[in-house]
Amino acid sequence: MAISFFIQSSKNPAPIYVRVREGREVDAKSKTKKTIDPKLFSKGKVKLRKIPTRADAQEKQWIQKANNQLIILQKDLDHLKVLLTDRLNNRKDGQIINSRWLNKVITPRKTTELPKALLSYFDYFLESKKTSLNANTIKKIKVFKHRLERYEHTHGTVYINEVDKRFALSLQRWCDRENYAHNTKVKTLKVLLTVCNHAKENGLPTSTQLPYITRGLKYQKTSHVHLKELGEKRTSISLNELINSKQEYGISVQAIMRRAKDLGVITDYYYRGFCIKMAKNKEERDLGNYIGIEKSNRFNQLLFRAASEDIISLSKAANLANLKLAAFRKEFIAL
Known part of the structure; x- marks a missing residue:
């Protein structure tokens, strides 16, 4: 097994390569992430700069600093050689030694700590x-x-x-x-x-x-009957219609109105006005609860819709509901 370092370029700085050879089966090379002036590298070793005889103190100081860096570079290459020798001596049977293997040893992947939040x-x-x-x-x-x-x-x-x-x-x-x-x-x-x-x-x-954490939780079959009952286009919707739908289908008043807005049943402007009115009662207190109504509310829904849209007067709606006008006014709430 032979491990050597070499350069391929005459340009400064030139990248330093490492090569691993073992018989005819292994011949791999890879960059070491190190560079050097080609004039300062020979036979796989770093060469130190020579101090000229007539060099002044400032020049001598600069060369000594440069040589210190070259000494560190040679130590890094020696350390890499020891590391590669250790990895090769302790490799698993059948492990493939190629340029990819070399690159992983030279530049190991950083392990990032997984977030706990x-x-x-x-x-x-x-x-x-x-x-x-x-x-x-x-x-x-x-x-x-x-x-x-x-x-x-x-x-x-x-x-x-x-x-x-x-x-x-x-x-x-x-x-x-x-x-x-x-x-x-x-x-x-x-x-x-x-x-x-x-x-x-x-x-x-x-x-x-x-x-x-999800045990016992099941999806419910959703129903869009309440939206069909609201109609395709509305200029106004009474709160009674929404409460009836909530009691029958178990869907919040706010969710119904949001869905109505998404489907274009009501305008964005009307929906914003609704949200402003509901801002102080997001819990929907006193706005009904899901009780699984089995009887049909179709007549009441149509009645509230007609009154809300001014298709019929409140007195006419009260008469159809078989209620006095004052009682119907208390029951009817326009948004």
């Missing part, structure tokens, strides 16, 4: 998956990351080993307060479970309760 690990997860996930999936995962970021604004930093059943319950309650749909809540926890499992596979400690 859940939000930071999202970035690592996306970076490691960028070649296997399509752009749309990555975009969706970033949405879940931003949702976790919002949660941390009020609950503090979440670490991977803290993701347990207690955290899952806290996150679910937060999602409820923020009026996220049930399926969004379930999907958020499932994505977090996937990210935490990825961290576990990479050696980070996780909670023993991690596998159970």
